[in-house]
Amino acid sequence: MWEGNQTKVKEFILHTLSINGGAHAVLFTLFLLIYTLTLVGNISIIMLVWSNMSLHKPMYIFLGNLSFVEIGYTSSTMPKMLSGFLSQNNYISFTGCFLQYYFFFSFGSTECFLITIMGYDRYLAICRPLHYHVLMSSRICFRLAASCWMNGFFWTLLPINLIAQLPFYGRNKIDHFLCDTGPLLELSYPRDSVTEVTSSVITSLVLVLTFSFICISYIFIIQTTLRIPSSSGRRKAFSTCASHLTVVIMFFGGAMYMYIRPSGKHPLYLDKVVAVFYTTVTPLLNPIIYSLRNKEFIEAVKKVMKC
Template identity: 65%
Template sequence: MEERNQTGVKEFIFNGLTSNERSKAALFTLFLMIYSLTLISNASIIMLVWSNTSLHKPMYIFLGNLSFSEIWFTTSTVPKMLSGLLSKINSISFEGCFLQFYFFFSCGATECLLLTVMGYDRYLAICHPLHYTFLMSNYKCCLFAASCWILAFLWASFPVILISTLPFCSPFKIDHFLCDPGPLLELTCEKGYSTEMLITLYISTVIFSTSSCTFISYAFIIQTILKIPSSSGRRKAFSTCASHLIVVSIFFGSVMYMYVRPPGSHPLNIDKVITMFYSVVTPLINPIIYSLRNKEVMEVIKKMMRL
């Protein structure tokens, strides 16, 4: 008999990434290194932008906000995943599960919105350089950044509240390493297609709207770059633009695969790998692509190293 008492759910059990003990030790070491590098690199970007007045510009203010969201985005899941690799029973409380779900989705939505406004900022800077300071002042930049955070945290509350009120059936085992809508809905007693479809459409709206706006901005940027008369200038601009597009494509491509698809059963092992891309990999490579390939940031780093 299935236990059908949602109020009695005290905890969930994660199946995690693997059940192989040898693999767990290797994965723990790998992800601990990645997580540490992610925290260090993103925190360094925040400190650089905060402490250097030469970087108090919209582009770097957005970058500091992106790094801050990346820290919390990866922190919402990786520490729990690491502890699960060390423990025999990887459990999480009911409240802890939905708290993780909320912060994971809030920070993920914040990143989507920030990538969109960063693309728009670069569009204004490259396509409308003469009007840039008027169209994107520091004050407007701060308003955009604050709006991204507020909208994301408000948006994430709906799927969390909706799923948390559903009745769950035992065994309360989540075949994943984090609390995500798909695996959680698999545990509900009422397999409602309408609920799954509603959540899919709700999440898809944000992903499609932000990704479309981001890629449209980069399409206009590329169009403008093609008009640059100097071949060396075009190559330099394309190099920076291409690296940004790679990061954006990895992030939006992986979240689209996970959340913009029909409800139903999907290969769980592939889902776990894809989730790793946008929850662990992109928070590490974003500061490298957006900062270390930036001439102005590198000059600030060199000056600090000379002191």
Template identity: 55%
Template sequence: MEAENQTAVTEFILLGFPGHGRLHLLLSLLFSFIYILTLAGNVIIVAVILFNCHLHKPMYFFIGNFSFLEICYTTATVPKMLSGFLTEENTISFTACFVQLYFFFSLGATESLVLTAMGYDRYLAICNPLRYSTIMSSRVCINLTMSCWATGFMIYLLPISLIANSHFCGPNEINHFFCDAGPLLQLSCSRSHTTEIICYTYTSILILSAFLLTMVSYICIIIAILKIPSTAGRQKAFSTCASHLTVVIIFYASIIFMYVRPTAKYPFDLDKVVGVFYAILVPLLNPLIYSLRNKEVIEGLKKIVYSKRYLLFRIIE
């Protein structure tokens, strides 16, 4: 009876980062700068791939999708976090909180699946080059990508619905800079171990299976590369997948630590530090890795810049 008389929570307060005043101003400027760079870098990669016909290949089709995902992924959390620096009480409605949670997890799941598809693409290109163009056709690329998006946005419907249907009667302070599953489960007045087990199982199976499939692809790739007789041939083969492997290691190292770990309690302050890494910094690193390590992307960017400069000079003349 006492639980029923308690008022249901209609909004949450995101505690964000400790401190106030100048510290929050500095953090706001820093994260705003990182967010702008992230958007610009990923938009540039999408534009270069879209407008350069030489990059209309399966590998770049997946890279373009991944860059678009990074734009959506970082936008799911960062704008709300930045607005929190401007207000003394950073509130978010109950509905908006779970919408943010759903998109953050769904986009993260889609990224995992797209990275797996990219690993499979590199496996075919290096281990089965003669049949690569036949197997990885445009239709297969589109179907594979659509499957990643559909699965990513469907798989978390059940666990997030279970969390949203929990009873929240207070307190309503989330010790994070966005709505994450762990802090929300901690606030639930009707905390269910079944819900926690389902959420943990869903996340663990998705992350570990996608990671293991990607690693299997790269084990096969490394074995195939080692069989190439010439050093130049081995370097060329490895350069085609080095960028993707770097992204995979950075991405999975952070999310495995965060979401696939023992049930022992970790301080939420540590979670916030790790959250900054995988939600803010990793989306910034990806376009830098792909652009700096990929000659075709750099050449495509140069062509766009030179063509725009030529067009500008013609207009001025």
């Protein structure tokens, strides 16, 4: 039974990650450190790719774009989360909530598309090496990167418009540290099944289509790699994909758990833990994963250190 009054909601209250107020200072310090390291790591990759001519290749151009996405992705939620640890009531305006929602899902969708294109790049490099420079020229590379950004930011317009027009009256406490689809739909009254299904289908389509394309790319990559006669050649081919495959598992694992699952009651604490992982931990680890396993990147870092 809905017990709210008929006052239209003008602001929401976001819950923090801890119910024990004494832990807020510790969590604030921890997440501030994570956010700082995320910014430093991803900005460093962008600067390296931009300034080093040896890294002006499609794989590193996509990686530089991915670092831009990670900065925007984590910045859409982390500052508000940090402010919540310092305030008794973590208020966010109605407009601010849906702006956060839009940028969070836009950057997330862009990351899906970019990771997919990076998988396609690895497919061309391993399965079509003789035609790689034709099929992945600089012009095509920049067009693919631009299409990822455009599709990512346009894809989210429909669900945000549908959800923003729902009736929000009385209840304004979001049991999450960010404005997400599920918690927002919980607050709307009466519930709109058409909006719920449409939002779910749009989000699921992004994840399912991009993940399926990545899987198809890796099926061809594995087939080609297994046909390489030398074991050293096979190891080299697999090592070029290891970083990308690790990122795919981390990002899509958490996102698919949250947005592609049967409807019903799910443990809120587990949802928050998974959300923390793909909104804060993954953007922190991505630059580390890509840089530590890449000899060209390590050489570029050494050059910078010598200078």
